[in-house]
Amino acid sequence: MDGPVSEQSTGSSSAKHPRVNETRIRVRYAETDQMGVVYHANHFIWFEVGRVELLRQLGFSYKEMELKDDCFIAVVDARCRYKAPVLYDDEVLVRTHLKNMREKLIHFGYELVRAGTGELLAEGETTHIVADRQMKPRVLPEKYMTVFREAIANR
Template sequence: MAVDYSFKVRFGDTDAVAIVFFPNFYRWMDEATHEFFTELGHPTSELLSIEKISTPLLDSKCEFKTPLFFEDEVIVKTEVAEIHNKVFKLSHTFYRGETLVAEGYTLRAWTSFKGQPKAFEIPDYIRKKLIAHQKE
């Protein structure tokens, strides 16, 4: 089951010809990840401040299908693509209406920041929630 993150393209997101500058897609995938964890009931701000847990980025990719422009309404659908012991991959699919705009992923590690950062096993209560949002 996908979690939707929607927004409107701002002028500052675009280049000189009003096409979205590509690094913004990576920023939006990161924002969609934060929305995803909020939807799971575990906002990333609380994970970090209370549990000293974060999910640093290990890898990311985005394939662009068609451009976005100033004031386009966008929906990013985020689902779990893979779950491993300490690492998980989220897929992010961008739409303008029914039009597929871009597809990407972010690979992240479940990491403790108590002392030196160290990846550790994703807890069962989080794993169950990730599985519930796994891509079919």
Template sequence: MLITETDIEVRYAETDQMGVVHHSNYIIWCELGRTNLIKKLGFDYSDLEKEGILSPVININLDYKAPAHYGETVRLLTWIDHYDGLRVVYGYEIRNEDNKLCATGKSSHVCVRKDSFRPISIKKHLPIWHDEYEKHKKKD
């Protein structure tokens, strides 16, 4: 199972007046982690889009454990938690500089045709992606 690490410097704009990261920013950070993971696998979302394929989020769930603060650098771990040829579930773990767990979560995605928004089989239409996802997904 491949786990990527993405370091993120907490920006002032991501925090409230107490210097605590607003919960909505964790979702943006998860996107950074997914993009990093996909690049480590040798792919790029923009290549999918050139082929008329999008990969929307169909579900996201985050559990907040402890706050991250302005001035910290958090570490985001990302992995393929589940993959079945059609749906991809990414897993996330965010820790602060003291290695304290700030958040955990998962997001689910499918690939769709841009013109119709109809789901497609990754296994059938993106066989190279499929092979890499099978190779690097979390083993049950």
């Protein structure tokens, strides 16, 4: 089974933090529906894969945020606009970036493009509330806020 492969950033080479992460995914047979196209909900899974890889590229992980800092970023809104069908064995680039943020909210943006042609397959966004382990809203710790602000500014 092919897993995600994080590509190098398309951000400015002078920027400390990248503006966009690209993660390459090859469509598996199990991700398709009876019509032979990728089942629509899988796009949201790919958004998550891209988001996790973007955080890694920024220098930390969801696991670190949760275990070390009691900081969870829970999805409160998710949207996807489908532009073209995605088929079994297609290679898809998941382009993920931070759109904007506040102390208790983070907005990510996504593009799914066909590798090789650059055809836009889907675009979307997710909004996340910053919460503690009990899912009570909290302020994003400053160390993450600083990195996120820099990544947004470099976009």
